Amino acid sequence: MTIQVHGLTKVYRRGRGPALLDLAFEARPGSVVVLLGPEGAGKTTALRLMLELERGKGVTLFNGRTYRRLRRPEREVGVVLPTAHQLSGSLGRTARGHLQMLATAVGAPARRADELLEQTRLAGVADHRLRSFSPGMNRRLELAAALLGTPDALLLDAPSEGLSSRNADWLQAFIRAFPAGGGSVVVTTREPREAALLADRVVTLDAGRMVADQTVAEFRRTRLQPEVAVRGPQMARLADLLLAQGAEVREDGGAGLAVSGLGRTEIGELAYRSGILLHELADRVIEQPAPRAVVPPAARSGTVSTVQLRRVTALTARERGGRALSVGRPGASASVEPPTALPPSPTADPAPTLSLPSPPAHAPAFSPAAPTVPVPLLPTPVASADPVTEPIPQPLTGPDHWNG
Numbered sequence: 001m002t003i004q005v006h007g008l009t010k011v012y013r014r015g016r017g018p019a020l021l022d023l024a025f026e027a028r029p030g031s032v033v034v035l036l037g038p039e040g041a042g043k044t045t046a047l048r049l050m051l052e053l054e055r056g057k058g059v060t061l062f063n064g065r066t067y068r069r070l071r072r073p074e075r076e077v078g079v080v081l082p083t084a085h086q087l088s089g090s091l092g093r094t095a096r097g098h099l100q101m102l103a104t105a106v107g108a109p110a111r112r113a114d115e116l117l118e119q120t121r122l123a124g125v126a127d128h129r130l131r132s133f134s135p136g137m138n139r140r141l142e143l144a145a146a147l148l149g150t151p152d153a154l155l156l157d158a159p160s161e162g163l164s165s166r167n168a169d170w171l172q173a174f175i176r177a178f179p180a181g182g183g184s185v186v187v188t189t190r191e192p193r194e195a196a197l198l199a200d201r202v203v204t205l206d207a208g209r210m211v212a213d214q215t216v217a218e219f220r221r222t223r224l225q226p227e228v229a230v231r232g233p234q235m236a237r238l239a240d241l242l243l244a245q246g247a248e249v250r251e252d253g254g255a256g257l258a259v260s261g262l263g264r265t266e267i268g269e270l271a272y273r274s275g276i277l278l279h280e281l282a283d284r285v286i287e288q289p290a291p292r293a294v295v296p297p298a299a300r301s302g303t304v305s306t307v308q309l310r311r312v313t314a315l316t317a318r319e320r321g322g323r324a325l326s327v328g329r330p331g332a333s334a335s336v337e338p339p340t341a342l343p344p345s346p347t348a349d350p351a352p353t354l355s356l357p358s359p360p361a362h363a364p365a366f367s368p369a370a371p372t373v374p375v376p377l378l379p380t381p382v383a384s385a386d387p388v389t390e391p392i393p394q395p396l397t398g399p400d401h402w403n404g
C-alpha cells in the first residue's frame with residue numbers, strides 16, 4: 001500500500017506553536033518509514049492526524065483514499081496507538097476471548113485469533129485474563145489485534161516501548177519482515193538505533209518540524225558513527241601506530257581510545273604485531289546529535305498558517321570537512337581543523353526564503369522557509385550552502401570525552 005502524507009499540521013491551542021507543522025512524506029509499498037524524534041516531537045500527533053482521529057490541516061492518502069474513505073479501514077490499516085484498543089473494559093477477558101471478539105468486529109474468522117496469538121508469542125497465555133498481562137504482553141496483544149484484518153499497512157506508535165529486549169528483537173524482526181508482501185509500515189520511535197534497524201526511510205521530527213527525511217543508509221552515515229573502543233596499558237604507543245595507519249583516535253577515559261577509520265580486526269592485529277597488550281577491543285556506535293528545528297517567532301505566536309518550513313538534512317561536522325578531531329596521543333592536545341567552505345548545494349531550493357532569527361550558537365542545522373514538500377518526495381538534499389545552517393558540533397561521547 002502507498003501512504004502519502006501531505007502537509008499535516010496541528011495546533012492544539014490557539015496562541016501556542018504547532019504540535020506538528022507541514023509534515024510530508026511517502027511510504028511506498030514494501031517499505032518501512034520511521035518517524036523519529038524525542039518526546040513531544042509530534043510523532044503521535046502525526047499518526048493521529050493520518051488516521052483522522054484529530055482535526056488538523058493536511059491530508060493522508062492510503063492508496064489514494066483518506067482513512068475514512070477506505071472500504072474497510074480497520075482491515076486495511078492495522079494500528080497500534082496508545083489509545084487504539086483500550087483494554088480497561090476487557091480486563092476480565094482472556095487474550096483469546098478478547099481477540100476473538102475483535103476478530104468478529106472486523107469480520108475476520110475466529111481462528112485468526114489463535115494464529116495471531118501464536119505469531120505474537122502469546123499462545124502460552126492465550127487463556128490468561130488480561131488483568132494479569134504485563135505491559136510487554138499488552139503491547140504484543142495490541143499488535144495481534146492490529147493484524148486481525150490482515151492489513152496492507154501498519155501504523156505503529158512506539159511499539160517496542162515496554163518490551164523486554166528479547167521481545168523487542170522479535171518485534172523488530174517482525175516489522176522488517178512485514179513489507180515483504182508489499183505492505184507498508186509507518187512506525188515511531190525515540191531511538192535512533194532502532195530507527196536504523198527498522199527503516200528504509202527515516203523522517204526526523206523536532207518540535208513538530210520535519211528536520212530530515214533520509215534513506216536509512218544516509219541516516220546511518222550522518223547519525224550513527226561506528227567506532228572501536230580499545231583499552232589497555234600502552235595506549236599512547238598504540239595511538240601513534242593507529243594515527244600512522246590513517247585512523248582517527250580520541251582519548252576515551254584513562255586507559256582507553258576511541259578509534260574510527262580502522263576496523264576492530266585491523267586494530268587487534270596491529271596491536272598483536274606490535275606486542276601491545278589489549279584489555280578491551282569492542283565495536284560500538286556513537287549517536288550524532290539530531291538536527292534541531294529553529295522555531296520562528298511567528299510559529300510561536302500561533303500564526304502558523306502563513307509559515308512554511310522546508311527541510312534540510314543536517315550534515316555532520318566531519319562530512320562538511322570541518323572540526324575533525326585528531327588526537328596525537330592520549331594526554332596530548334587535540335588539533336582541530338578549521339571548518340572549510342561548503343560547496344553550493346546541488347539540490348539547493350531556489351524558492352524565496354523567509355527570514356528567520358539566527359540560530360543560537362549551540363543549535364545545529366535547520367532550514368529557512370520555502371514551499372512545502374510535494375509528493376512524490378524530493379530527494380533528500382545532500383548538502384546545503386544555506387547561511388542559517390550550521391555544522392553539527394562534534395559529539396561528546398560521555399564524561400570522558402576528549403576536551404583538548
Ligand SMILES: Nc1ncnc2c1ncn2[C@@H]1O[C@H](COP(=O)(O)OP(=O)(O)OP(=O)(O)O)[C@@H](O)[C@H]1O
Nearest residue numbers: 012013019037038039040041042043044045046190
Ligand atoms: N491533546 C493534546 N492537547 C494539547 N497538547 C497536546 C495534546 N497532545 C499532544 N500535545 C502536545 O503536542 C506536542 C507533540 O506531542 P506528541 O504526543 O505528538 O509527541 P510525541 O513525539 O509522540 O512524543 P512521545 O515520544 O512522548 O510520545 C507536545 O508538545 C504535546 O505536549
